[in-house]
Amino acid sequence: MKNVVAAQPQVRIDSEGDIVLVRRTVREAATRLGVGITDVTRIVTAASELARNVFHYAGTGVMRWRMLEANNSIGIELTFEDQGPGIPDLDQAMKEGFTTSGGLGLGLPGAKRLMDEMEIESRVGEGTTVIVRKWRKRS
Amino acid sequence: MADERVSVIKVRDMLMVTMPADPDDATVTALQEKVLDAMGRHQAKGLVLDISAVDTLDSFFARTVAETTHMVALMGGRTVIAGMQPSVAITATQLGLTLGRVLTALDVDRALGMLGNARDGRSR
Numbered sequence: 710m711k712n713v714v715a716a717q718p719q720v721r722i723d724s725e726g727d728i729v730l731v732r733r734t735v736r737e738a739a740t741r742l743g744v745g746i747t748d749v750t751r752i753v754t755a756a757s758e759l760a761r762n763v764f765h766y767a768g769t770g771v772m773r774w775r776m777l778e779a780n781n782s783i784g785i786e787l788t789f790e791d792q793g794p795g796i797p798d799l800d801q802a803m804k805e806g807f808t809t810s811g812g813l814g815l816g817l818p819g820a821k822r823l824m825d826e827m828e829i830e831s832r833v834g835e836g837t838t839v840i841v842r843k844w845r846k847r848s
Numbered sequence: 849m850a851d852e853r854v855s856v857i858k859v860r861d862m863l864m865v866t867m868p869a870d871p872d873d874a875t876v877t878a879l880q881e882k883v884l885d886a887m888g889r890h891q892a893k894g895l896v897l898d899i900s901a902v903d904t905l906d907s908f909f910a911r912t913v914a915e916t917t918h919m920v921a922l923m924g925g926r927t928v929i930a931g932m933q934p935s936v937a938i939t940a941t942q943l944g945l946t947l948g949r950v951l952t953a954l955d956v957d958r959a960l961g962m963l964g965n966a967r968d969g970r971s972r
Contacts (some may be wrong), residue, residue, distance in 0.1 A: 746935045753903075754940075
């Protein structure tokens with residue numbers, strides 16, 4: 710197999726239009742992972758929610774992605790990083806319907822359901838990093 | 849201009865909009881304004897929103913669709929969402945999206961039929 714674990718390409722999120730750019734980039738990457746159309750849609754939709762969170766709460770940030778290899782699986786990892794206000798209460802932010810932006814409050818809990826793994830690190834006044842992963846069993 | 853990507857066309861006394869595969873937020877927002885403007889101008893009885901090309905329905909898009917449906921209803925019209933792809937339906941449900949009490953159809957043909965029948969039903 711060709712070097713699956715590659716350097717991490719990134720997309721800057723500075724405007725609403727960049728959310729589309731994130732979706733396109735992630736769609737290409739997820740398609741390369743070799744998962745079916747439904748999983749591609751899950752990954753792209755989760756990326757769209759997380760990119761929108763970056764734009765709405767922090768204004769600017771970055772999305773990085775890379776392919777992963779572990780045991781019998783290959784996967785994709787997306788990292789969303791911003792230097793925004795941070796999330797004061799993570800438990801609350803993970804609750805369905807909780808929002809401080811007037812949105813639906815589905816972003817974080819929804820993205821978690823669509824992906825296999827999610828990690829959030831956030832410090833008030835410093836920023837937020839959200840990492841999500843989706844795995845595909847190697848056949 | 850983003851909103852040039854979406855056009856609202858009139859079919860008999862109904863409006864039809866075909867959404868592009870991956871619309872940005874500005875396009876989605878422009879859709880709402882265009883539809884409501886056309887509802888008033890054409891005195892349309894209903895709206896068919898064709899999303900068969902759409903491959904990502906996130907919460908912002910879904911909220912705008914639900915809002916538009918409600919606004920069209922306030923203007924006396926009915927909205928049918930047509931052609932949602934299976935992968936989009938699965939993802940939207942897992943994401944937790946509800947479109948409210950919106951009417952849906954497998955394709956545009958059936959959607960037009962639903963609105964047509966409703967109109968006939970009223971006039972009987």
